[in-house]
Amino acid sequence: MAQSMDDGMNTRTDARERPGQGIGNAVVALFDTVATWNERRRQRRALEALPDHLLQDIGLSRADAVTEADKPFWQG
Structure with a gap:
């Protein structure tokens, strides 16, 4: 008789079954x-430091650069 593939012969483990993998992924x-x-x-900070003529080249005003630079780092 042939054995089925689902009888425990598969040695690959799921990530949930390996301790520590979740912590590693969380650290990454x-x-x-x-x-x-x-x-x-x-x-x-680099945008804020650009001179006005370069800001104008990319279509931004000084006020735009300052507004962007004043955002907190976690805000996208």
Whole structure:
């Protein structure tokens, strides 16, 4: 008789069955979020530092740049 594939012969485990995998994924997600926030902060400071003629080239006013730079880092 042939055995079925569902009789426990499958050695692959689900991520929910491996302890610690959820924590690892959470840590990766946390670092990704912090990196995103840092990059957002860096870009906003760089935008604010641009001279008016370069802001005009990209279609922004000084007020637009200041408004964007004043946003908190977590706000997209």
